[in-house]
Amino acid sequence: MKFLSRISLFILAVAILASCDSNGSLSESTKPRARGSIGEIILVIDSAKYAGPVGDALRDIFESDLPGMIRSESKFKVNTVDPRAMTRMLKMSTNLIYVTTFDDKGGASQVINAQFSKESKEKALNDPSIYSLRVEDEYAIGQEVLYLFGNTEEQLVDNLKKNGPRIQNLFEVRERGRLEKILLARKNTAANAEAEKNIGIQINVPASYQIAKSVPGFLWLRQPTPSGNRADISLFFHVEDYVSEEQTFPENILALRDSITKQHIFGDPEVPSSYVVTEKQIPPAFRNMVINDNFTTEIRASWRTNNVTMGGTYLGYLMVDEQKGKLYYIEGFVYYPNEVHRDALREIETILLNTDVSWVPDQGS
Structure with a gap:
């Protein structure tokens, strides 16, 4: 003061x-x-x-x-x-x-x-x-x-x-x-409806993102038309029960993240070995914070496909809602070979920080 x-x-x-x-x-x-x-x-x-x-x-x-x-x-x-x-x-x-x-x-x-x-x-x-x-x-x-x-x-x-x-x-x-x-001048209401139904959260994403996969506990969104002037950006959302503080340890966050991508995200869906993993040769960076009263860990790191045909960078957040007993992992990753990723990561950060994991549906809905 x-x-x-x-x-x-x-x-x-x-x-x-x-x-x-x-x-x-x-x-x-x-x-x-x-x-x-x-x-x-x-x-x-x-x-x-x-x-x-x-x-x-x-x-x-x-x-x-x-x-x-x-x-x-x-x-x-x-x-x-x-x-x-x-x-x-x-x-x-x-x-x-x-x-x-x-x-x-x-x-x-x-x-x-x-x-x-x-x-x-x-x-x-x-x-x-x-x-x-x-x-x-x-x-x-x-x-x-x-x-x-x-x-x-x-x-x-x-x-x-x-x-x-x-x-x-x-x-x-x-x-x-x-x-x-x-970004949010026009929002994707269909994506938010899927997030509410399958993840139990509310998201704010641009209308340009389309649903790539939506199943209970997981949602993957992707920009449909990446180009030489536009990065290929994907967003995904995951929820599971929060049972222990150990789930928030850095090594366990990485293990969770890679288990999600191994199950759901592939460089080529026809090639099972092309699932996405964290690139361990580049040390991931972790930062703890509090967002909307929820303990959150930010992770900035690089990724590659397991068969090393693609790679890029990613920004993720592990969020804990103790009242709901849920742990959420939300991430955006970039594929933009030989180009600057800074702007794409800022877009991801802007979108993900507009996520409301504490949302509770109306009793009548």
Whole structure:
């Protein structure tokens, strides 16, 4: 709360961080819509600063590798821009981050520093814990502008390292929200009906997904028309009784996952040996969390067919509903040879996190 109070005071002190017309203001009605692909960030920073410790800290936040991948892929697509090269078009970007330190006398950083009032710089000088300012819709509607700053490089790097997960999560949640509006504009009601009947959960999936297999306790959905510009994405849902905490141990999650795919999912249904398995040569990454009051383990890993004819990456969630005495495993996996999987995995994450495993049917239904 103290941190939030300081930020609130700092926001009040920043007097010139708004894009203005000749009257000193810009009404919402005159602003254009922000533009930019999902997961894209425009990073406005002096190139020399980006080549040093500040850049290293920023890369750890925005360009660190996604875990469990077949090959290296960063969390976000970052484009760096010199502050002196900012155009009106670039200022319309959906995700815009300005980075500077107030002791930097270089021309590029001075362009950013000029946007801060003397009072705001003094406040940052007196409170080194203040390092960021978030402004929505500054130059365009639907835009996120984040200012990251410090009195010195050492101070800024220290704050970036301490608050990296918070900064990263800000953009992960934001991009998931943007994608959700696009993906779920048209929902597949037939798939949800199958999930309610066979799994006992409610799902929200795009209308473009079709039912590949539906049996009691299992549902498999798939995009029908993958192409060179579109990944082959499958989603599947499984339920069984929850009887022991041991079911949530990482090795048992992998065993459960592979038992499901061995029974239901094949690279070629005519070839029994083509069932899908986890690729153990690439260490799976596990993360525990709580979603809607249910203990959840996220797993990011790679897969292959048992006969090694196909492979890709996957994102899964093991969810426990103790009240219902049920354990759910939900997953999305990608087949997209020699292409980036980041966008497909973000789509999977967005869809799966809209799953309601605590759903209970109406008594009259």
